Amino acid sequence: xxxxxxxxxxxxxxxxxxxxxxxxxxxxxxxxxxxxxxxxxxxxxxxxxxxxxxxxxxxxxxxxxxxxxxxxxxxxxxxxxxxxxxxxxxxxxxxxxxxxxxxxxxxxxxxxxxxxxxxxxxxxxxxxxxxxxxxxxxxxxxxxxxxxxxxxxxxxxxxxxxxxxxxxxxxxxxxxxxxxxxxxxxxxxxxxxxxxxxxxxxxxxxxxxxxxxxxxxxxxxxxxxxxxxxxxxxxxxxxxxxxxxxxxxxxxxxxxxxxxxxx
Numbered sequence: 488x489x490x491x492x493x494x495x496x497x498x499x500x501x502x503x504x505x506x507x508x509x510x511x512x513x514x515x516x517x518x519x520x521x522x523x524x525x526x527x528x529x530x531x532x533x534x535x536x537x538x539x540x541x542x543x544x545x546x547x548x549x550x551x552x553x554x555x556x557x558x559x560x561x562x563x564x565x566x567x568x569x570x571x572x573x574x575x576x577x578x579x580x581x582x583x584x585x586x587x588x589x590x591x592x593x594x595x596x597x598x599x600x601x602x603x604x605x606x607x608x609x610x611x612x613x614x615x616x617x618x619x620x621x622x623x624x625x626x627x628x629x630x631x632x633x634x635x636x637x638x639x640x641x642x643x644x645x646x647x648x649x650x651x652x653x654x655x656x657x658x659x660x661x662x663x664x665x666x667x668x669x670x671x672x673x674x675x676x677x678x679x680x681x682x683x684x685x686x687x688x689x690x691x692x693x694x695x696x697x698x699x700x701x702x703x704x705x706x707x708x709x710x711x712x713x714x715x716x717x718x719x720x721x722x723x724x725x726x727x728x729x730x731x732x733x734x735x736x737x738x739x740x741x742x743x744x745x746x747x748x749x750x
Contacts, residue, residue, distance in 0.1 A: 519654060521642055524667050529637070529659075529661055530639075534629060534633050536629060545637070553590070554660060554661075554684075557593055557637075559596035562651075569657075571611065573658070574621065580681045581678065585623030592624070595638055662688045662691045668687055671696070
């Protein structure tokens, strides 16, 4: 195989890999996932209960570029790793929480009280470097009607199965006026991604979703009646990378050997 054929094959592999990784992770059967609504607006009339137990309007909370984090506090799946990822980017990003941007976490489970949110917040603050700044990370709960309005307006589609939820995993970036700027999928986020997203949100510029790999990394096994890690979805991408790397090593080793043989 000559060098030109090697590169053609590599391009085909990378193109296929990119197409796979950019496939919208929306479970059509269960209707679970992010329905992207960049350029549309979150429902600012939604009522939430804050950490003091007061009922507040979302429009009075979002006053600057904002990261919206929808979870439920008793989640046995990706919610805790997601909130851990939030605590890490708050520590790492070159922006001041509460001054340059906001982070708000809302439980989409109407049965959860704010006490659970307060306890969750305390557990993450205890691990953070920017503890004082982290206090500006805001936690909320609400009732079923307001949560339905909120989740529908941002395209957060989930389903309850027994006592747990199947739901997408990621963050939603909002401008100060409530415009949906970008979806950041996954559980771990680069401080650079957060900073550039908040800069774009400050200008009201919408952007494409990023970090799609673990958008829904837990699936529901109806036979086993449990949530399971979606190994196939993740491993397919990892294996594709490994195959490309091995192919490159073999191809260039053969080219080098043939070059030496021709001398």
